[in-house]
Amino acid sequence: MADAERQVGYTVLAWLPAVVMAAVVAVDLTAGPGVGFLPLVSLGPAFAGLIGTWRRTAATGAAALLLCAGLGAYDGLFETRRGYTAMGSVAGVTGAGVAAAVMRVGREEQLAGVRTIAEVAQRVLLRPLPQRVGPLELAVSYDSAVAEARIGGDLYEVVESPFGLRVLIGDVQGKGLAAVEAAAVVLGAFREAAYDEAELTALDARLERSASRALDGEKFVTAVLAEIRLEDKEIVLLNRGHPAPVLVRPEGAVFADPPVYCLPLGLGLHKGPQVQPHRVPFRPGDQLLLYTDGVTEARDGGGAFYPLGERAELLRGSDAGACVGALRADVIRHAAGPLHDDAAMLLVRYRSQLAEGG
Structure with a gap:
């Protein structure tokens, strides 16, 4: 039961970046530029860094930047600083997410090594x-x-x-x-x-x-x-x-x-x-x-x-x-x-x- 619950949680987290970015796009297109939701596209790479590899996080960040650029142009936000601010927010969160993913994967590999040693010790003892x-x-x-x-x-x-x-x-x-x-x-x-x-x-x-x-x-x-x-x-x-x-x-x-x-x-x-x-x-x-x-x-x-x-x-x-x-x-x-x-x-x-x- 615990393994099944962990698998469900993993699947939810894996799809969460795409769902969040799609929701932001839908709200932005529906409500218009005045709502100011566009910087929330950065939540995609932020969530990707929680579970994905650095490559997946970077790819999600690149997709978020493309969405941000497209929506910013559609909403006319690049005529002011708002569009560039949103792009900077997405790029900064993507960088932080990539760094976090690199450190997390390293810790997971280290933990896997420790578990392997523990399994060997268990078989001996x-x-x-x-x-x-x-x-x-x-x-x-x-x-x-x-x-x-x-x-x-x-x-x-x-x-x-x-x-x-x-x-x-x-x-x-x-x-x-x-x-x-x-x-x-x-x-x-x-x-x-x-x-x-x-x-x-x-x-x-x-x-x-x-x-x-x-x-x-x-x-x-x-x-x-x-x-x-x-x-x-x-x-x-x-x-x-x-x-x-x-x-x-x-x-x-x-x-x-x-x-x-x-x-x-x-x-x-x-x-x-x-x-x-x-x-x-x-x-x-x-x-x-x-x-x-x-x-x-x-x-x-x-x-x-x-x-x-x-x-x-x-x-x-x-x-x-x-x-x-x-x-x-x-x-x-x-x-x-x-x-x-x-x-x-x-x-x-x-x-x-x-x-x-x-």
Whole structure:
């Protein structure tokens, strides 16, 4: 919808110079020279400079000068200074419009380069996840709170390790480039350690060491580590001060609250509760939704938080990607506008044998 609206706006602006100049000509011919509308022909190149290239703006200015000269001669304005004043106004606005178009196109090219770099950085940091891993179906959604940004302080990753499918979702304190840098450190450590460490607590210790070195105790990263053990039909969860995941089962949705909330990654020098993994059943037909607080802290106009537990029913469709997309759209509708914090969601669906056969 947003792309369609932008296209409509672009089309309106593209035709606006011609429409304005035609309207000025019509008024001048109808009302006569006494109205004094002729200098308004300069609005054509002025509007052209808002959206067109400098060549298009110059061509529009040339057309405006021809119209101005023709109408000025028709109205007899060159017998006084009025005709020359109108021509000077059109020429001056055309020059300003051409200069503005040159600067605008340069900025657009620079912005396009920045967007390309951001897309590459996103592919490096937040790599596309596989849609299927055995009987598991994966889907992800990510929205950055920074306008035009593709990445932010939220992070996620999935690694197929010898010890089971390991999943990470996290949220770096703060925003901007510093948050992106911290996310890169944690993701790099997870991708390496997930293959090496047999125990989830050892994997967590590796992440803590990497985060502590990189963040210098000034920032922290809330995170949830999950290890999916299909042979045991269970998930081992380890929560580092992060919102509890949601387990969506055929009989209903529940939050997988940890026995104790531990300190976030990067705060290992502070005393706190000992890290305690906990196990939850995970059977065919179950789903695990991991998310960041940008989802649950999205507020509506009355200040109410997004009721994720109630809206988890949106995840019961047949396609995991479509379900996550519907939940994302529902969060944005609830907030009635752009989100004020990064928001990531990662859904792991344990497909039932019936779904596998279908």
